[in-house]
Every structure is written in C-alpha cells, then in structure tokens.
Amino acid sequence: MAVAKVMSTGTAVGSDKKDVWIPTACGMCYMSCGIRVHVVDGKVVGLEGEPNNPQNRGIMCAKGKAGIMNLYNPNRVRTPLKRTNPQKGIGVDPGWVEISWEEALDTITSKLSALKDDPRQLFVQTWEVIGDNYYWLAALAAAFGTPNVMPASSASCGKVIHPMEFLSGGGFHQQPDLHYCNYALLVGTQIGTAARGCFNHMATDYAEARKRGMKVVVVDPISSYAGAKADEWIPIRPGTDSAFALGLMNVLVNELGIYDAPFLQKQTNAAYLVGPEGTYVRDPISGKPLVFDAAFEKAVSYDASSPEVSLEGSYEVAGVKCAPAFQVLKDHLRSFTPEKMSEITTVPAATIRRVAREFGAAAQVGATTILKGQELPLRPACVDWARGPQGHKHGFHNCWALKLVNILVGNVNMPGGIQSTGAAGNTPHRWRPEAGQDGMMEHGGSFLPVPHPTAFPGRDPSEPIRQDAFELFPVAGHATTMFPLVATEPEKWGLDYHLGAVIHTPGNFLLGSFGDFAVVERFYQSVPFALGFAIEINETNEFDDIILPFPSYLERDDFVLPLQFMIPICGDDQWYWQIRQQVVPPPAGIRAPQEVLMEIGRRLGILDDMHRILNQIMMLKDPHRLEAHQSYPIKEIHDRMARSWFGDEKALDWFEKNGVLPIPREVEERYPGPFIEARIPIYLEHYINRGKQLEAVAKKMGRSWDFSDYQALPTWMPCESFHTVGRDEYDLIAVHYKLAFVYGHYGNENPWIDEICEQNPYTYSVLMNTETGKKKGLRDGDPVWLESRVARTKARVKLTECIHPEVVGIAGHFGHWSKGMPQSRGKGVAFNSLMPYDLDHMDMISTALDHCVAVKVSRA
Amino acid sequence: MSYTDNVILDYKPQRVWTSPVDLNLFLAGTGAATYFWGVLWGSWIGEGIGVLAVALGGLVTQLELGRPSRAWRALTRLGGSWMSRGVLFLSFFVVLGALSVLPSLPGLAGLPWGPSTTTGIVISTLAQILALGVTFYSGMLLSSWPSIPFWNTPLFPLMMMAFSFAGGSAVILTVLSLQAAPVSLTQVELDTLYLAGLCAVMALLYLATMAPSTLASRASVRIILWGKHSLDFYLGLAAIGLLLPLILLFLDYRSGSSPAESPLRIVATAALLVGGFMVRRIWLRAGVYGLPV
Amino acid sequence: MRWGMAIDLKSCVGCNSCTLACKVENATPPEIQWIRVMEKEEGNYPTAKRSFFPLRCNHCADPPCLTICPTGATYQRDDGIVLVDYKKCIGCGACMIGCPYQVRFKWENGRGYYSTGYTPFEEEGYARYEEGTYQKCTFCSHRLDQGLPPACVQTCPTRALTFGDLDDPDSEINQLLRARHYTRPREELGTQPSTFYLS
Ligand SMILES: Nc1nc2c(c(=O)[nH]1)N[C@H]1C(S)=C(S)[C@@H](COP(=O)(O)OP(=O)(O)OC[C@H]3O[C@@H](n4cnc5c(=O)[nH]c(N)nc54)[C@H](O)[C@@H]3O)O[C@H]1N2
Ligand SMILES: Nc1nc2c(c(=O)[nH]1)N[C@H]1C(S)=C(S)[C@@H](COP(=O)(O)OP(=O)(O)OC[C@H]3O[C@@H](n4cnc5c(=O)[nH]c(N)nc54)[C@H](O)[C@@H]3O)O[C@H]1N2
Ligand code: SF4
Ligand code: SF4
Ligand code: SF4
Ligand code: SF4
Ligand code: SF4
Ligand SMILES: [Mo]
Numbered sequence A: 001m002a003v004a005k006v007m008s009t010g011t012a013v014g015s016d017k018k019d020v021w022i023p024t025a026c027g028m029c030y031m032s033c034g035i036r037v038h039v040v041d042g043k044v045v046g047l048e049g050e051p052n053n054p055q056n057r058g059i060m061c062a063k064g065k066a067g068i069m070n071l072y073n074p075n076r077v078r079t080p081l082k083r084t085n086p087q088k089g090i091g092v093d094p095g096w097v098e099i100s101w102e103e104a105l106d107t108i109t110s111k112l113s114a115l116k117d118d119p120r121q122l123f124v125q126t127w128e129v130i131g132d133n134y135y136w137l138a139a140l141a142a143a144f145g146t147p148n149v150m151p152a153s154s155a156s157c158g159k160v161i162h163p164m165e166f167l168s169g170g171g172f173h174q175q176p177d178l179h180y181c182n183y184a185l186l187v188g189t190q191i192g193t194a195a196r197g198c199f200n201h202m203a204t205d206y207a208e209a210r211k212r213g214m215k216v217v218v219v220d221p222i223s224s225y226a227g228a229k230a231d232e233w234i235p236i237r238p239g240t241d242s243a244f245a246l247g248l249m250n251v252l253v254n255e256l257g258i259y260d261a262p263f264l265q266k267q268t269n270a271a272y273l274v275g276p277e278g279t280y281v282r283d284p285i286s287g288k289p290l291v292f293d294a295a296f297e298k299a300v301s302y303d304a305s306s307p308e309v310s311l312e313g314s315y316e317v318a319g320v321k322c323a324p325a326f327q328v329l330k331d332h333l334r335s336f337t338p339e340k341m342s343e344i345t346t347v348p349a350a351t352i353r354r355v356a357r358e359f360g361a362a363a364q365v366g367a368t369t370i371l372k373g374q375e376l377p378l379r380p381a382c383v384d385w386a387r388g389p390q391g392h393k394h395g396f397h398n399c400w401a402l403k404l405v406n407i408l409v410g411n412v413n414m415p416g417g418i419q420s421t422g423a424a425g426n427t428p429h430r431w432r433p434e435a436g437q438d439g440m441m442e443h444g445g446s447f448l449p450v451p452h453p454t455a456f457p458g459r460d461p462s463e464p465i466r467q468d469a470f471e472l473f474p475v476a477g478h479a480t481t482m483f484p485l486v487a488t489e490p491e492k493w494g495l496d497y498h499l500g501a502v503i504h505t506p507g508n509f510l511l512g513s514f515g516d517f518a519v520v521e522r523f524y525q526s527v528p529f530a531l532g533f534a535i536e537i538n539e540t541n542e543f544d545d546i547i548l549p550f551p552s553y554l555e556r557d558d559f560v561l562p563l564q565f566m567i568p569i570c571g572d573d574q575w576y577w578q579i580r581q582q583v584v585p586p587p588a589g590i591r592a593p594q595e596v597l598m599e600i601g602r603r604l605g606i607l608d609d610m611h612r613i614l615n616q617i618m619m620l621k622d623p624h625r626l627e628a629h630q631s632y633p634i635k636e637i638h639d640r641m642a643r644s645w646f647g648d649e650k651a652l653d654w655f656e657k658n659g660v661l662p663i664p665r666e667v668e669e670r671y672p673g674p675f676i677e678a679r680i681p682i683y684l685e686h687y688i689n690r691g692k693q694l695e696a697v698a699k700k701m702g703r704s705w706d707f708s709d710y711q712a713l714p715t716w717m718p719c720e721s722f723h724t725v726g727r728d729e730y731d732l733i734a735v736h737y738k739l740a741f742v743y744g745h746y747g748n749e750n751p752w753i754d755e756i757c758e759q760n761p762y763t764y765s766v767l768m769n770t771e772t773g774k775k776k777g778l779r780d781g782d783p784v785w786l787e788s789r790v791a792r793t794k795a796r797v798k799l800t801e802c803i804h805p806e807v808v809g810i811a812g813h814f815g816h817w818s819k820g821m822p823q824s825r826g827k828g829v830a831f832n833s834l835m836p837y838d839l840d841h842m843d844m845i846s847t848a849l850d851h852c853v854a855v856k857v858s859r860a
Numbered sequence B: 001m002s003y004t005d006n007v008i009l010d011y012k013p014q015r016v017w018t019s020p021v022d023l024n025l026f027l028a029g030t031g032a033a034t035y036f037w038g039v040l041w042g043s044w045i046g047e048g049i050g051v052l053a054v055a056l057g058g059l060v061t062q063l064e065l066g067r068p069s070r071a072w073r074a075l076t077r078l079g080g081s082w083m084s085r086g087v088l089f090l091s092f093f094v095v096l097g098a099l100s101v102l103p104s105l106p107g108l109a110g111l112p113w114g115p116s117t118t119t120g121i122v123i124s125t126l127a128q129i130l131a132l133g134v135t136f137y138s139g140m141l142l143s144s145w146p147s148i149p150f151w152n153t154p155l156f157p158l159m160m161m162a163f164s165f166a167g168g169s170a171v172i173l174t175v176l177s178l179q180a181a182p183v184s185l186t187q188v189e190l191d192t193l194y195l196a197g198l199c200a201v202m203a204l205l206y207l208a209t210m211a212p213s214t215l216a217s218r219a220s221v222r223i224i225l226w227g228k229h230s231l232d233f234y235l236g237l238a239a240i241g242l243l244l245p246l247i248l249l250f251l252d253y254r255s256g257s258s259p260a261e262s263p264l265r266i267v268a269t270a271a272l273l274v275g276g277f278m279v280r281r282i283w284l285r286a287g288v289y290g291l292p293v
Numbered sequence C: 001m002r003w004g005m006a007i008d009l010k011s012c013v014g015c016n017s018c019t020l021a022c023k024v025e026n027a028t029p030p031e032i033q034w035i036r037v038m039e040k041e042e043g044n045y046p047t048a049k050r051s052f053f054p055l056r057c058n059h060c061a062d063p064p065c066l067t068i069c070p071t072g073a074t075y076q077r078d079d080g081i082v083l084v085d086y087k088k089c090i091g092c093g094a095c096m097i098g099c100p101y102q103v104r105f106k107w108e109n110g111r112g113y114y115s116t117g118y119t120p121f122e123e124e125g126y127a128r129y130e131e132g133t134y135q136k137c138t139f140c141s142h143r144l145d146q147g148l149p150p151a152c153v154q155t156c157p158t159r160a161l162t163f164g165d166l167d168d169p170d171s172e173i174n175q176l177l178r179a180r181h182y183t184r185p186r187e188e189l190g191t192q193p194s195t196f197y198l199s
Helices: A067-071 A101-113 A133-144 A161-168 A199-212 A241-255 A261-267 A325-334 A338-345 A349-362 A395-408 A480-487 A517-526 A562-566 A593-604 A607-617 A634-646 A652-658 A685-701 A720-724 A751-759 A770-775 B021-041 B044-064 B068-075 B082-104 B118-143 B155-179 B186-210 B215-225 B230-255 B263-285 C017-026 C064-068 C094-098 C120-126 C151-155 C172-179
Strands: A019-025 A034-040 A043-049 A122-125 A174-176 A183-187 A215-219 A232-234 A290-293 A298-301 A315-317 A320-324 A368-371 A374-377 A381-385 A418-420 A441-443 A501-504 A529-534 A546-549 A575-578 A660-663 A732-737 A766-769 A783-788 A792-800 A807-811 A853-859 C003-008 C036-042 C049-055 C074-076 C082-084 C161-165 C195-198
Touching: A019 A652, A043 A067, A043 C017, A043 C120, A043 C151, A067 C120, A101 A529, A101 A546, A101 A593, A122 A133, A133 A501, A133 A593, A133 A607, A161 A395, A161 A441, A174 A381, A183 A241, A183 A349, A215 A349, A241 A325, A241 A338, A241 A349, A241 A395, A290 A315, A320 A325, A338 A349, A349 A381, A381 A395, A381 A418, A480 A517, A562 A575, A593 A607, A593 A634, A634 A652, A652 A660, A720 A853, A751 C017, A766 A770, A770 A792, B021 B044, B021 B082, B021 B118, B021 B155, B021 B263, B044 B068, B044 B082, B044 B118, B044 B155, B068 B082, B082 B118, B118 B155, B155 B186, B155 B263, B186 B215, B186 B230, B186 B263, B215 B230, B230 B263, C003 C172, C017 C036, C017 C151, C064 C074, C064 C094, C151 C161, C161 C172, C172 C195
Parallel strands: A122 A501, A183 A215, A183 A381, A215 A232, A501 A529, A529 A546, A732 A807, A766 A792, C003 C195
Antiparallel strands: A019 A034, A034 A043, A174 A418, A290 A298, A315 A320, A368 A374, A575 A660, A732 A853, A766 A807, A783 A792, A783 A853, C003 C161, C036 C049, C074 C082
C-alpha cells in the first residue's frame, strides 16, 4: 500500500472536464517536487505526490501539502499597486493604491529608461527559484547591461558550499550517499530530518539507511530534528567547527594513519610540491606544478608522473626546499591536538578521538564494490554539513576543514561517500566537471549554465565597479551580502555611481538576506525607484514604488525548475525532468511574470537581446531559437525548450500530460567520482596568490582589509562571540535552525502551518538550556527580551535540555510586521535582525554573515 | 499571540465539559436531593424547587449542545449507553416530580393524585427513587471512564451525592424556616450539619487518595491545591462552601434557636450551595487526561 | 478484516506531513487536526533528545467513545473503523471525555480560517461536515473504499506509517509486528487500539 495509486491523469486548464487531476510541480519550497492536483469545478480540492518523480517518489512534505492555503490566501496581491507615500521606512505605511497594468508598465518603462545612459544603476534581485522566471530576470539584467545582479538570497546558506563544490566535487551542492553510507557525521545540518532539498527522498532514504544500520552522529549546538534521530548528539560551541574537523583530521592522519593514498595521489593535488612561499614548485619551462616521483626518484610535472608519486617527505628541487602538499597538511595538523580543540569546541578530546576512529574505520579505505558490473571504490562514511558551519566570520575555513575530511578518505562522488549534486549527466546532453589550470577541477558540471563564477582559479581582484564590490572577493561564488553595505556609501568604495532602481522577485530580502535591519532599511531607502513582484505584501515590498502581482505556483507555467537540476537526487537514482503548469488560471489581474518581463524588455528596446541571452542559457537549437523582432507567449518558448532538448516527440504537450520524464542514469552519472578527469584540491594554492593580489588592490584603495582567510590549508579562527560568550554582557550565542514544516518565509502566512507552529512551543520561541535559564531566574514560557548589539526583541523562552548551555536557539524565518501578512505578524523572531552587519562579522572569502550572534536574554 | 503547548505530551485538563456542565451537575444533583428531602419533610415547595432546578439543569445542558435541536437523539441509545439512560432517568424524574408537585399547587388541589392518594404516593416514591438515581448517576458516569483518572474512583459519585444531599438538605432547611413551618427543624439542621461535615471529609479524603494515585490525578490535585483553581478551592470551596456553613450551622444549632427563620441558616445555605457549585466547577476543570500514548 | 496502523517511532522525524496531508484530504476546519504529532524530551543535556509520537484515533476494537455516545452517532464498521455520523451527533462531547486519547474534535460555530469567509477549498471541503458536531480520523475510509491508502500513510516521507489488515497474517503490517517490538497506546485501559508504536 506504500505507493499512491495513479489517479486519472490530467488534462490541463481549459479542459471542460469538471473533475481532473493535473500533473505539475509543487512550489512551496525550491525543490519543486512532482505533484498531481485535484481540481473540481475550477477549485483546487486536493494534491498528492507524483509517484513517477524520482525526487519525491509520490511523497509530499507538510509545506507542500499546505500549498492550497497559499493559493487561496485572501491577502494576496491581485492588481498592480503604486505607493503614494513618498517616505519609505520600516513601519511606514506606503499608502498603496491600485493602478492599471498600463500605468504600471508606463511608470516602470520611464523610470528604467532614465537609467539607460549608465545601466549599472539598475539592481536586480533574481532569487525566486521555484521557476524559470529566475532566468528571465537574469536575461533582463544582462540585456539592460547591469552587472548588479543578486542571484541568491541567504546571508549564509550557499555562500561557501557552492564555490567549494565547484572546485572540489564538480556539482552545485553536496549530499551524502544514503544508499550506501554506513556512518554519517552531520555537522550543522538537519538533512533527512527537517531541512535540505529534497526533503522527501532524503527523509525516506535516511530512515531506510538508519534501519539498515547507518550510524548517525550529529555535531550541533542544538539537538532538534537532526539530534532526535541521531545515534549520538555531540553539542558543539557555535563557530568552532573547523577546530573540531582539524582535531579529527589530526587523529586520522597523524595518530591512526587513515587516508586514501591512491586517491590522494591520483585525484588530488596532495603530491604537488609546495615551496617555502606556500605556492607550488613549478616546472620552469611548462609552468606545471611538480611532484616527486618515487619511481623515477625525481621531481616531474604532475601529468608526467607514475602512480608512485610521493605524498610525504621533504625535498629540494632546483635548490628550493619543498614538500608535497600532503606533508605540509600533515605537519599543519599536528598543532591541532584533540586536547586543544576540545577547549575551543567544548567537545571532549576523547570524543574527537573516538569519532575519528569510528569514522576512519567506517570509511573502509581501499574497499570496492560492484555496481552494474563496474568495480568502484566504496567509501561508506562521510561528513555532511550545510548552513551550520557556513554562516560565520571565517565560515569558509570551518567548511573547508570539514570538506577535507571527506577528501582525505577519498569518498568524493564515490558510493557511500559525499556526492556533488548534478555534477554529471548524459541526457538530454552530456556534461561533466572538467580540468583546467594545473590539472585541477575548474569547470563544475552543470546541466544549464549557472550564474556562479568559477571558484578555481578565481579571478584577479580589482577596484570595484559593482555595487557589491564582488571584485574584492576573488574566490567567492558571489558577494550578495555586500550590496547594502557598498550601495549605501558607494563613494567610500571608489564607485562613481549610485543605484537608481531595483527590481526584485517576491523574495523577502529585507528579512532573509542580510543582517541588522537598520542598515537594510537605509539601503532600500537609498534606491530611488523600487519595482517589486509580490504574492503577498511582505516587508521588502513595503519599500516598493510599484508592486506587480505575482501568480501562485499553482497558476504558473515553468519549464525549468532551477533546483531540480542543481540539487537533484544523487547516487543510485534516476535523473528526470519535471515541469510546472497552471492548474487554475490566475485571478484576472495577474500575468505570467516571464511575459511581464519580456514586455518590459520590449518597451525598453532590449527584447531582442533578451532573446539572444535566453537562446544561449536555455540552449535553444534551430529551428527553435527565439527570433529578433518577435514576441512570444511563454508557453511557446517552453515548447521550443522542450523540443530543443528532448525532441519533437517530447514537446510541451507531452510534459503537460505527464508532468515528469524520468531519465535512467549510467553508473558514471550516478557515481562520477572515479571517472572525473580533474583533480580536486587538498591544498588551495591559488588562495596564496589571490590574497597577495588583493592586498595590492586594497592598498591602492586605501582600505584596511582582513586577509587572514587567504590560507591554503584550513585553520581555526574565532567569531566575535567566541570572545564574549560567558564573559561579556552579551554572554550567550544565538544560532538558528530550520523547521520541517516551514520553508523560508513562504509558509508563514499559511494558516495550516501557523497552526502547527502555534501548538509547538519550540517554534516561535527562543530555546535556552534549562540550567542556563535557571541561573537567569527564568521559567519555561517566560516572556523575555532577546538583545544583540544591534536589535532587541521580545520573545517567549522555551527551556530545554536539548541545547548547548551557551546557546540560544531560534527556529525558522519569522518576525513579520508587514500589514500584508496579518497571519504571521508579530509571531516568532526575525533572526537576521539580530546580526551585526559589517565586515567584522563577515567571512572575507565568501561574504557569509556571522550568524553566531552574541546576545543577552533577560526577563521581560 | 496565542501560544499553546498542545503537542507536548503532558497531563492536560479536559476542556470539553466545563461551564455550564458544572452548573448542570450542580442543579441536577442538588435539585434531585432537594426533591428527595422535600418529600421526606413534606415540603412541596422544596419538591417544586428541586424539580425546577433539575429541569433548569437539563435545559442549560441542552442549550450548550453542539446541536440543541437534536437533543432528543440523546434518548435513542438506551440499549447501550449509560449516558442515554441517564437522560431518560432525568426526564422521567422531571415528569414524575412535576406530577407529584402539581396537586399541591394552589388551585390544582383537585387533581386526582393528591399527596395522600395512593397514586400520589406511588408517583412521589417513584420520583424519589429516580431522584436518588439522578444524584448518583452523573458522578457514576464520570467516574466510569478511565480516560480521566482523577474522576475514576467510587469516591467521585459518593462525594457528589454528599454535596447534593447536603445542599438539598440546606435548601429544605431554609424553605422550612422561611415558611415558618410548624415542624421542628432541629433534625433537618443536624442532618445538614452532618452532611456538610461529610462533604468536607470526603473532599479531603478524595484529594488525599488521588494525590499519590497516578501522575495524571496528581496533576489534578496540583491544579486544585496550587494551580489554576487553588483560589476556587481555598476560598470558594473550603472557606465559603464548607467551613462557613459548618460554623454557622453549628452556632445556629448550639443557640437552639426556634423554628422561626434565622438569617444564619439562610447564609449557611447560600454558602453551602456555593460550595456545591464550586466542587463541581473545580472537579470538572481539574479533570486531567492520562497520557494518550 | 480489521484495519490497523503501525507507526515506526524510530523513523518518525516529527515533520507533520501526515498532519497536513490529513488537512488537505479531509478539509478539517480550524484548530482541528485529526492527526497531530505529539512530542516530549527525553534525557538530560548532553544526551537529551526530542521524540515524536503521531497521534490519531486508534479505531479501538472496544471504543469507549462509542459505548458512551447517547445517540449512536459514533459507530463502528465491520472492518473496525470507528466513524461519526454527523447527521446524528448532538455535540454533547461525552465521547471526547470518554476517549482516553484526546483525538476527537468539535467544529465550533462553522468557523473557517479567515474572517472574510471560506476560501474556495473550504467551501468545497466543509460541505461534508455539520457545525457543532464531533469529528475525528476516519482512517480515510473513503480512500480505503477506493483501494487507496490513507492520505497520511501515502505521504509520510520517512515511511514511518504502515497500514493494513490485522486479520490477514501475511499483511505488511502483521509482518512488521512480528519482526519488531511494539506497544499499543494505553493498552492497559482495555480499549484494544489498532495503533502499534514500533520502537
Ligand atoms: N523544511 C525546510 N527545508 C528547507 C528549508 C526550509 O526553510 N525549511 N530551507 C532550504 C534552504 S534555503 C537551505 S539553505 C537548507 C538548509 O539546510 P540545513 O543547513 O540542513 O538546515 P538548518 O536547519 O538551518 O541546519 C543548520 C543546523 O546548524 C546548526 N548550527 C548553527 N550554528 C552552528 C555552528 O556554528 N556549528 C554547527 N556545527 N552547527 C550549527 C543549527 O542548530 C541547525 O541544526 O534547507 C533547505 N530546505
Ligand atoms: N531565522 C532564520 N533566518 C534565516 C534562515 C533560517 O533558517 N532562520 N535561513 C536563511 C536561509 S538559508 C535562506 S535561503 C534565507 C531565505 O530567505 P527568505 O527571505 O525566507 O526566502 P525568499 O525565498 O527570499 O522569500 C520568501 C518570500 O518570498 C515570497 N514568495 C516568493 N514566491 C512565493 C510563492 O510561490 N509563494 C509564497 N507564498 N511566497 C512566495 C514570499 O513573499 C515570502 O515571504 O533566509 C535566511 N535567514
Ligand atoms: S519538499 Fe518542497 S517542493 Fe517538495 S513537497 Fe515539500 S514543499 Fe513541495
Ligand atoms: S509524516 Fe511521518 S515522519 Fe512526518 S511526522 Fe508524520 S509520521 Fe512522522
Ligand atoms: S481512539 Fe478514542 S475516538 Fe478513537 S476509537 Fe478509541 S476511544 Fe474512540
Ligand atoms: S458528541 Fe456526538 S458522537 Fe460524541 S457522544 Fe455526543 S452524540 Fe455521540
Ligand atoms: S488515516 Fe486519513 S483521516 Fe486518519 S489521520 Fe490519516 S489522513 Fe487523517
Ligand atoms: Mo538557504
């Protein structure tokens, strides 16, 4: 009885059938699971998971099941609106009045045309990743000619993981291979229990894996959903993950001697010789890095060596003292003794040793398995991490240390190990990660061209021309967190222009993307014209001049659901293509966002350029390429995409009928690890040079800058709160975690989700350890003031045993005040408001904000 | 902001039967006992008050039903449901009680089943038996369900009966006093005093036995002694509802005052009735479910 | 034939997908969740953890709610499913007091989620209910009758819920019950619940 019986499959909108099930994609989080929606007499009355979609396999999560109430939210925006109160600010009533589309488009066109002499003045926030509107906005920005695009939303989640994957895994994100993993060390993630995408298959596979005996160890300041299902919870002081990982590696490498030598030799730069400057020793003629070949007993270039390259020892090559990168790492690790790391992390040294032992044994270095007749390395142990270790001052190093644990045991993209999502595929075209400079992985594999610049070898830093000063972050994936900091005082960054207009998706950037709301408020106030799309009027929309209504996911057509190919299911599973289509028509005043953007482009005279760009990113093939001087309805473009990729027999109407096309995968697509012809780093040599180049640029700009992160090997450096915890007035550290039934701010207005939150004292409250609470004279449920250096907010305290005594835990994405969100207004805590927002609280590699916030709590 | 801890596994008080079920239990129990005593002491006014109170109690409950207009359906499962049977008793009682009182009403003396006729005696005896049933039944019903351990004790119906009969006796005492009835009230007063004492003893015994019994009933006791209903308990039940009438009745009894009306008695009656109401209110609200899993 | 449900507490992550699957499937009115995920904390820091207990009507073989019901509105089908006939129920609440599991709910005043009126979904969905009467999990009898699994079972992401015929020795649920340790909720009360918590 496990799988849903297939109901009568659908007929799309316009059918005169009164009772239909229409296949489409969920849109209550960015995963876009396949679903079937039951429509009776034009009313949506039910929905169920699509059994043929490999990502969710017929399952839907709580957020998805709640979607109908988002569709029917009476507070949705249904017509274009314009602001009448010129004053903007938090709590200021914009004085909305309804206007016609014509008036809205006229205003938009005239405001944007005025910026055309310096198109950089346009700022575009494209994060709305449940559909392909994302690409249309990107195309608009590119055609308009502005580099000021913000493709991501979070101040923490993807900052480190994506660039790191591009250079060390080849995909977009990471995923443990739950099919074969026997030991999962989860550091700051709630995969399989509450968060990550796609929850549905992960939860299933994770539960299956645990039943089969996979051991789960959770390293996290809070024991919430992840902790609940772990064999062991190891509470850790926030912001100290690199210390934990370095201690672990020290034991693995120097005490136990566990590492995958052949993998390190063949598939990494572990053997590359490193000189006294920290850079490679190179062949004077070819410029290629040298390795010491034990068979030839001499240094040769990495690509001319036998498999017997040395990982250890010290050498002298042409008078230069050098050692293989692995030896340098080994020596580096020695200073990170479990005892010292224990003081930093509060994790007992014996625990660090034991976990290293368990992990090392479980990794079965050297083991192999046969899959479909092919012998592959089997590495059934991995470290997985996500938001927890990223959002910190020095967050990059936290994550880099954790990543290295995986690389050392050679589990990257191997059965049982850590998988890089969407790294390789054959259908409908072939893509693979590829080697570039020095034989290192340079081009991650991606089904469609992704908006992230490559992380290796990085870029030459220069004086900024972008309003996020991206040029000063030469190895970052993007620098989105910087926009408000730079754009509110561009002169100080050497910029000779101000932002003149912002276009943003319905995302709630004010609440979700940055820190201290006072800074963000100043930022949105400083942009003279704001055009926002809105489903409901959220806090970001309250700064808009014009609001355009945005359809619900059940009223949209999307051929590309971006995260389905960026975070697809990994390992022993199928590939697939799922589409979204209207199941009910949007209310009369709402238009398809892609068509709106093309109309704006047409009025601005840049539509042909948009078409050209779309032809390229959407890989349209003749005769399906978009022509100049033409306007297309969105469905026609989708049809062209379908035909270009899947051929005429799988045109749009096929997808509208079937919803999803499951695509079988070969072993090389499932586990590309052994097949990728590019090395991954254990030593980030390019950081040394990039750091130096940056120093020169900063000097020229007269800026003081923290270069401490530009090190090739991971190290531990403290966040601010490390110094204040237990000492300062702000004696506690606030961190946040996600809930299985809440995604971003999407579900906050949903009364079904709100109902669940209200009944559960963990959700809208502030978690504090029972003992800590007692010391402060607090009782469970007391109203408290939660105060950081930049914000003070009232909340209810939930005393619990499930949290580190130095930590305050805040769930989900709450704390609304917008009038357009009456259901959620005044509930929970807006975590981001607490975060001090400046360069001292930012990871200087990735621009991740420090979310271990020094706070104090007192009875209200 | 409305926060609840609804999904936390904990001992939760029931919220289904609070007010006006407490009023119903009070009116029905006390009314039936009043009728009972009324017949015994020959006070038709007492009988009448009793019947009215029970009827009123029934009405109050009916109005509180989710679907009042379907109340008749409560009589459709006599074969299986004690609740259904209870409703039947109650209805029969009201009918028979009313019948038995009618001939005593001014102008209706001509009815053929007057108090001294055989039919009249049969009717009132039957009604008296039903009254006994009514005082017993609701407590019996509530105590029969294991879902709420605090109620799940024979003490529950017994204590409810004690309060009913104490209240009823006090009402009769007052009625007779106000009527300046020619009977000696010493016995009635003494009964009332003893019954009130019995109530106090039973309430204490109840709490004493429930506190160590189960975790759920301990939670109930906590609600009563230290929790949300401690004021109701100490002031409403203990001080006003029991101690005060005990003292007043004792003083009144000691002073040996004549059958003539005594304000002390009236105050004592009122106080005892407050106690009778309070005990239902408190006991209902302190009904804590056992854990569901 | 007697339907039963096994709930694997080792797998359940408290995600509430079951709660909302039921909401959609059965269009239950505000403040009513036929299934909800109860939880408690176990142990002390640093070995503490939260544990989850999905709770719904147990479709007891000997259901106190039915014994009490004065109207016969609560009844039991041959396959063991305990249902409420909304047309007969008078909303007295006795069943709610008598059920030891707190899994019955009254729809007060015909309230919907918004003060502005029912959404189209609610309009369609609430038509099956009567205000002022009690309701509870039906084991999705309407789906079972079509050969579909209950909505909560269908969607549970961890596959913690297994539904099947307790009278059939070969059913998936009976195989599970033979293989795993389990408890039945408050079994000592004699209600003979058809829920089995696997531990
Ligand atoms: N249900 C649901 N699913 C989601 C989302 C959602 O909102 N809801 N959001 C999606 C998005 S945008 C993202 S980015 C992913 C995120 O997926 P995850 O990162 O897995 O989600 P979180 O719950 O934020 O997990 C972060 C964990 O890190 C812990 N933590 C905080 N600080 C530290 C620290 O310094 N060190 C360590 N070791 N741990 C720390 C927190 O307590 C928390 O348990 O989930 C995606 N999936
Ligand atoms: N406290 C706390 N803060 C966090 C995090 C956390 O876990 N806890 N996580 C961080 C992370 S990892 C991220 S990625 C960010 C996410 O940040 P969010 O701001 O939550 O995510 P967004 O997707 O940008 O915005 C959500 C908003 O998008 C609009 N929206 C867009 N499309 C739709 C739709 O189809 N339906 C509906 N209803 N609304 C739509 C809604 O107005 C909604 O309010 O938050 C970060 N901040
Ligand atoms: S995981 Fe996301 S896309 Fe999938 S059902 Fe849940 S909310 Fe919808
Ligand atoms: S859906 Fe499954 S895993 Fe989630 S709370 Fe319900 S029973 Fe537990
Ligand atoms: S769980 Fe409660 S409602 Fe369900 S059958 Fe048993 S007693 Fe009745
Ligand atoms: S509320 Fe309805 S179902 Fe429950 S006992 Fe009363 S009549 Fe029966
Ligand atoms: S079986 Fe059906 S009615 Fe019962 S809780 Fe599950 S979804 Fe709801
Ligand atoms: Mo995120």
